[in-house]
Amino acid sequence: xxxxxxxxxxxxxxxxxxxxxxxxxxxxxxxxxxxxxxxxxxxxxxxxxxxxxxxxxxxxxxxxxxxxxxxxxxxxxxxxxxxxxxxxxxxxxxxxxxxxxxxxxxxxxxxxxxxxxxxxxxxxxxxxxxxxxxxxxxxxxxxxxxxxxxxxxxxxxxxxxxxxxxxxxxxxxxxxxxxxxxxxxxxxxxxxxxxxxxxxxxxxxxxxxxxxxxxxxxxxxxxxxxxxxxxxxxxxxxxxxxxxxxxxxxxxxxxxxxxxxxxxxxxxxxxxxxxxxxxxxxxxxxxxxxxxxxxxxxxxxxxxxxxxxxxxxxxxxxxxxxxxxxxxxxxxxxxxxxxxxxxxxxxxxxxxxxxxxxxxxxxxxxxxxxxxxxxxxxxxxxxxxxxxxxxxx
Ligand SMILES: *Cc1c(COP(=O)(O)O)cnc(C)c1O
Numbered sequence: 001x002x003x004x005x006x007x008x009x010x011x012x013x014x015x016x017x018x019x020x021x022x023x024x025x026x027x028x029x030x031x032x033x034x035x036x037x038x039x040x041x042x043x044x045x046x047x048x049x050x051x052x053x054x055x056x057x058x059x060x061x062x063x064x065x066x067x068x069x070x071x072x073x074x075x076x077x078x079x080x081x082x083x084x085x086x087x088x089x090x091x092x093x094x095x096x097x098x099x100x101x102x103x104x105x106x107x108x109x110x111x112x113x114x115x116x117x118x119x120x121x122x123x124x125x126x127x128x129x130x131x132x133x134x135x136x137x138x139x140x141x142x143x144x145x146x147x148x149x150x151x152x153x154x155x156x157x158x159x160x161x162x163x164x165x166x167x168x169x170x171x172x173x174x175x176x177x178x179x180x181x182x183x184x185x186x187x188x189x190x191x192x193x194x195x196x197x198x199x200x201x202x203x204x205x206x207x208x209x210x211x212x213x214x215x216x217x218x219x220x221x222x223x224x225x226x227x228x229x230x231x232x233x234x235x236x237x238x239x240x241x242x243x244x245x246x247x248x249x250x251x252x253x254x255x256x257x258x259x260x261x262x263x264x265x266x267x268x269x270x271x272x273x274x275x276x277x278x279x280x281x282x283x284x285x286x287x288x289x290x291x292x293x294x295x296x297x298x299x300x301x302x303x304x305x306x307x308x309x310x311x312x313x314x315x316x317x318x319x320x321x322x323x324x325x326x327x328x329x330x331x332x333x334x335x336x337x338x339x340x341x342x343x344x345x346x347x348x349x350x351x352x353x354x355x356x357x358x359x360x361x362x363x364x365x366x367x368x369x370x371x372x373x374x375x376x377x378x379x380x381x382x383x384x385x386x387x388x389x390x391x392x393x
Contacts, residue, residue: 007196012312029197059216072371086379094205096123099186106130112167113303114146116190121155134174191234192311195282206240227252235311256326258300269298328357349379
């Protein structure tokens with residue numbers, strides 16, 4: 001069911017960029033197609049997943065959470081236990097190896113709250129590459145710990161003062177810098193979004209999550225799960241968890257988007273739930289629009305979910321009827337953040353808490369104790385505790 005021609009996914013994806021940038025990314029797509037089938041590349045990838053990221057991550061039976069909800073057996077896929085504390089390391093390992101194979105000397109990335117910047121700076125240090133992280137000046141002020149992490153790792157953090165001084169402006173400036181210096185540098189994108197070949201590459205590097213879930217659950221339970229639940233910002237951890245199960249129609253794939261202050265307010269990030277087809281950052285997908293048809297800003301207390309678009313691959317899966325759409329508000333996510341911490345001694349990232357919140361709301365759907373539910377716990381919540389206690393409780 002996956003039509004995948006030149007990075008087109010059904011009615012979505014593709015490349016909508018000025019010619020010179022489209023040409024640079026066309027070359028990258030060709031190189032990646034050659035590289036991904038080589039044994040050396042695949043061996044290097046496996047080696048770093050194992051010995052750098054710490055894979056395979058645990059598939060953990062959440063017994064107290066299961067008893068609390070009183071239905072299906074709930075497992076957590078522990079991406080929070082990876083090096084740097086989230087699934088983002090899988091992607092930067094893969095793209096870092098692509099950059100190294102291309103002979104790049106420098107990684108360029110943009111970051112909002114800093115999580116993707118820290119992951120990129122980490123792999124740059126490991127691979128001995130220079131690293132320029134573009135970050136909105138306002139975000140730099142708001143996210144000091146991540147700025148210091150990136151600096152400790154040897155990255156240059158470059159403030160962007162253009163526009164509002166936030167992520168959107170940082171993307172524009174970072175892309176400009178890459179266009180200037182594309183021979184020696186590599187643009188490392190953080191989610192399964194953007195023009196071809198990024199959605200394909202990021203999906204390929206994250207799909208290890210679902211491949212592991214499949215092997216682990218078959219070993220523990222001897223059958224496939226009833227549902228896999230993941231939060232969706234850009235969509236990379238969701239696609240990572242879902243991809244290995246797309247052909248298994250009996251496995252429900254639930255993408256939980258941030259409902260922010262409420263699905264019926266102007267402040268949310270429900271791109272799959274409420275978006276319209278549009279182009280954004282060089283690709284076509286479902287995008288939040290206002291009544292006049294202009295792209296609308298998204299909102300979520302979880303900065304990793306705060307994006308007005310979504311992966312074109314998830315847009316296609318929705319259109320094909322293969323996705324279940326879920327949503328959780330800031331408040332529901334915070335409640336789930338506290339509940340999981342109390343019940344299991346595991347503090348989830350506020351992003352991941354959206355997936356947990358879905359189950360708290362919709363567990364009546366899964367009452368059969370013979371069934372198995374897997375929640376993809378995309379990251380750990382250390383980064384969020386201060387914000388939750390000072391702003392959200
Ligand atoms: C960045 C991030 C996300 C959102 O990104 P996706 O591409 O949608 O996965 C979710 N969870 C955590 C912990 C993150 O750091």
